[in-house]
Amino acid sequence: MKASRARLFKEYKEVQREKTADPDIQLVCDDSNIFKWTALIKVVSKQKNGGKKKIGPSETPYEGGVFQLAFAVPEQYPLQPPQVRFLTKIFHPNVHFKTGEICLDILKNAWSPAWTLQSVCRAIIALMAHPEPDSPLNCDSGNLLRSGDMRGFQSMARMYTRLAAMPKKG
Amino acid sequence: MVSEDNVIEDSVSVEDDFDGDDYEYDDGGDDYDDDYGDAGDDDDDYGLVEDDDVDDPGAMVSRRPKLGYTVLQEADIKQRQEDDISKVSTVLSLSQVEATILLRHYNWNVNEVHDEWFSDEERVRKSVGLFERQVVDVSDASEFTCGICFDLLPCDNFASASCGHPFCQECWQGYICTSINDGPGCLLLRCPEPSCKAAVGPDMIDKLAPCEEKEKYSQFLLRSYIEDNREAKWCPAPGCENAVNFAVGGGDFDVTCLCSYRFCRNCTVEAHRPVDCETVTKWMLKNSVDGENVNWILHHSKTCPKCKRPIEKNQGCMHMTCTPPCSYEFCWLCLRAWSSHGLATGGFYSCNVYEAEMQKGNVDAAMRREMAKNSFEKYTHYYERWASNQSSREKALEDLNRMESENMEKLCNVQCTTMSQLKCITEAWLQIVECRRVLKWTYAYGYYLPEHEKTKTQFFEYLQGIHFFFFLKAEAGLERLHRCAEKELDKYVTADGPSSDFDDFRTKLTGLTSVTKTYFENLVRALENGLEDVNSTACNKTVSPRSPASPRSPTGRNGKGRGSRGKESPRAGGASKNVDDTSK
Numbered sequence: 001m002k003a004s005r006a007r008l009f010k011e012y013k014e015v016q017r018e019k020t021a022d023p024d025i026q027l028v029c030d031d032s033n034i035f036k037w038t039a040l041i042k043v044v045s046k047q048k049n050g051g052k053k054k055i056g057p058s059e060t061p062y063e064g065g066v067f068q069l070a071f072a073v074p075e076q077y078p079l080q081p082p083q084v085r086f087l088t089k090i091f092h093p094n095v096h097f098k099t100g101e102i103c104l105d106i107l108k109n110a111w112s113p114a115w116t117l118q119s120v121c122r123a124i125i126a127l128m129a130h131p132e133p134d135s136p137l138n139c140d141s142g143n144l145l146r147s148g149d150m151r152g153f154q155s156m157a158r159m160y161t162r163l164a165a166m167p168k169k170g
Numbered sequence: 171m172v173s174e175d176n177v178i179e180d181s182v183s184v185e186d187d188f189d190g191d192d193y194e195y196d197d198g199g200d201d202y203d204d205d206y207g208d209a210g211d212d213d214d215d216y217g218l219v220e221d222d223d224v225d226d227p228g229a230m231v232s233r234r235p236k237l238g239y240t241v242l243q244e245a246d247i248k249q250r251q252e253d254d255i256s257k258v259s260t261v262l263s264l265s266q267v268e269a270t271i272l273l274r275h276y277n278w279n280v281n282e283v284h285d286e287w288f289s290d291e292e293r294v295r296k297s298v299g300l301f302e303r304q305v306v307d308v309s310d311a312s313e314f315t316c317g318i319c320f321d322l323l324p325c326d327n328f329a330s331a332s333c334g335h336p337f338c339q340e341c342w343q344g345y346i347c348t349s350i351n352d353g354p355g356c357l358l359l360r361c362p363e364p365s366c367k368a369a370v371g372p373d374m375i376d377k378l379a380p381c382e383e384k385e386k387y388s389q390f391l392l393r394s395y396i397e398d399n400r401e402a403k404w405c406p407a408p409g410c411e412n413a414v415n416f417a418v419g420g421g422d423f424d425v426t427c428l429c430s431y432r433f434c435r436n437c438t439v440e441a442h443r444p445v446d447c448e449t450v451t452k453w454m455l456k457n458s459v460d461g462e463n464v465n466w467i468l469h470h471s472k473t474c475p476k477c478k479r480p481i482e483k484n485q486g487c488m489h490m491t492c493t494p495p496c497s498y499e500f501c502w503l504c505l506r507a508w509s510s511h512g513l514a515t516g517g518f519y520s521c522n523v524y525e526a527e528m529q530k531g532n533v534d535a536a537m538r539r540e541m542a543k544n545s546f547e548k549y550t551h552y553y554e555r556w557a558s559n560q561s562s563r564e565k566a567l568e569d570l571n572r573m574e575s576e577n578m579e580k581l582c583n584v585q586c587t588t589m590s591q592l593k594c595i596t597e598a599w600l601q602i603v604e605c606r607r608v609l610k611w612t613y614a615y616g617y618y619l620p621e622h623e624k625t626k627t628q629f630f631e632y633l634q635g636i637h638f639f640f641f642l643k644a645e646a647g648l649e650r651l652h653r654c655a656e657k658e659l660d661k662y663v664t665a666d667g668p669s670s671d672f673d674d675f676r677t678k679l680t681g682l683t684s685v686t687k688t689y690f691e692n693l694v695r696a697l698e699n700g701l702e703d704v705n706s707t708a709c710n711k712t713v714s715p716r717s718p719a720s721p722r723s724p725t726g727r728n729g730k731g732r733g734s735r736g737k738e739s740p741r742a743g744g745a746s747k748n749v750d751d752t753s754k
Contacts, residue, residue: 003344079344079348106364109491109494110364112363112364113341134489
């Protein structure tokens with residue numbers, strides 16, 4: 001308990017100090033509870049990101065979206081992984097469409113205490129850019145990708161990005 | 171597995187205690203001829219007969235099969251494990267710790283370790299996580315930042331695996347304890363640095379874990395030596411901590427532990443010859459759970475296709491990964507290796523294999539529902555008989571224990587004889603216990619015997635006939651033996667002084683024991699060879715008329731001369747001959 005608090009506090013300070021290092025990730029700690037965090041992930045296009053190939057191919061269907069993640073950190077953290085789920089609806093083979101549950105090995109059996117909340121966010125961004133249709137939680141999405149229907153997948157994913165992850169226009 | 175021979179010789183052997191119980195198929199087939207041919211001679215003339223037939227030392231030797239397994243006690247297991255570790259450590263010039271990690275990785279197979287190591291040391295080191303030099307070197311610095319708690323700490327507080335990634339000792343302790351408390355997967359522990367594959371071995375555990383976890387870890391390590399080893403299994407008897415070591419692919423599945431529990435080393439259920447493992451598993455599942463539970467288990471759980479542990483799937487995708495150290499990856503739908511799934515085989519989620527089977531299954535399902543109505547009565551019939559033999563067997567075991575603890579000494583005193591002369595009584599009881607076991611399983615066999623089909627009716631009627639014939643012989647033999655060991659023995663225990671006919675009694679009991687044993691061996695063979703048996707038409711003619719209806723009809727015409735004629739003139743034709751032929 002004490003160790004997890006100390007570690008989370010260190011991460012909190014690090015986040016404050018390094019705000020500019022990762023402009024696409026906004027990690028926010030709950031005001032009253034250090035074990036509850038939220039993150040906003042901005043998926044920006046290649047051009048806006050200064051040409052850096054940070055978030056994968058420019059044709060990512062999540063482009064322009066802002067996705068909110070909820071972290072529930074267990075008391076055994078960092079020996080146990082945090083529980084992370086998408087609060088924003090997203091059409092992705094490895095994210096449960098209803099609950100936002102994420103199928104990512106580092107959040108399950110491949111967890112290492114050397115990971116941080118920040119690096120988990122980075123791993124999730126990488127997962128968004130490179131879906132793993134081999135182990136799908138969202139079968140519809142996985143089936144589209146697996147059958148090679150890139151256009152179908154892209155348009156579905158883009159539609160949900162517009163509906164759920166972008167500010168409403170007008 | 172020739173190399174195993176020398177190992178077997180020098181360890182604890184149970185050969186002497188259970189010599190005859192093994193059903194090895196030896197070549198002394200002629201020995202059995204007598205008892206088949208004489209379906210009717212159930213008269214009381216065993217004493218004479220068996221002296222010639224079985225007590226002949228030559229016959230005993232030829233019949234005694236070679237044991238294909240060794241029973242290991244905890245000390246033996248430790249010893250073997252240490253020997254293996256030392257062997258690898260000497261041959262490969264590695265530390266004991268490195269040898270342990272290496273052996274664990276290759277499931278304690280010394281030969282495989284040697285082969286792999288000498289074919290490509292570099293690759294083995296990489297995949298196992300044994301680094302020759304550190305990737306990171308912080309030994310010069312006075313302070314370091316722990317990669318887990320992010321504290322800046324003085325260097326005396328640091329520890330690392332062979333890679334050199336520094337973490338403080340408290341964090342190491344937490345990391346190791348979490349892993350140990352998660353189960354035997356801790357034997358595969360790696361450096362906490364995500365990209366680093368360096369193995370964390372027993373030396374780190376020793377240095378950094380608290381006592382309780384250390385104890386757990388060494389238990390896991392010891393268990394791993396049996397559980398991950400293809401050639402060893404734990405004795406499944408409750409409270410027994412022995413294991414058996416055997417040669418894979420070699421001979422008999424039935425093994426007897428030092429605790430005298432007999433079990434099948436393939437499926438680790440109690441010994442179940444003549445029934446095969448699959449049938450037993452089906453039968454046990456059917457018995458152990460009531461309808462509701464069966465349904466639940468069938469619908470919600472499957473067993474890992476590799477390690478057979480039951481798995482309940484409550485979330486996630488169809489890509490299953492069994493808990494370490496098995497870590498087998500498979501498809502939940504069709505239970506085949508995940509690696510066999512991909513675009514080429516029809517994809518990851520809609521498993522083609524499964525769908526093809528479902529189409530077949532739909533047809534089956536309708537038939538199954540139809541059959542379910544009829545099957546319950548049939549099941550009850552067989553189950554009752556199975557269960558009653560089970561309880562008879564337990565009763566016989568109790569009787570044996572009571573006999574050994576109470577009556578044996580009394581009998582020694584009353585009859586003025588030595589313990590070793592009374593060995594035949596223990597043997598008789600052990601035989602009774604064994605017979606009950608076989609009888610029990612014949613009911614499971616009977617339950618799964620294929621239903622009659624038009625084309626096969628004749629065949630199966632014949633088959634059941636021949637089984638029934640052996641079955642009656644065996645059962646009658648057992649009854650006589652039981653009576654003799656229970657009732658008649660009582661007379662001698664309660665007698666006032668030495669009885670003049672006690673020696674005769676002993677001879678008779680020995681005879682009955684061995685005759686009954688032969689009957690049961692024949693029964694087991696007949697059932698195991700059931701399908702091959704019938705190929706010979708000659709046999710068909712001889713046996714069919716007298717098998718089911720009148721097993722006792724050709725009265726004791728061969729009775730008297732049986733023993734002396736025995737091996738020299740095996741009876742021509744007859745079921746016995748045929749069975750022996752097929753069993754070779």
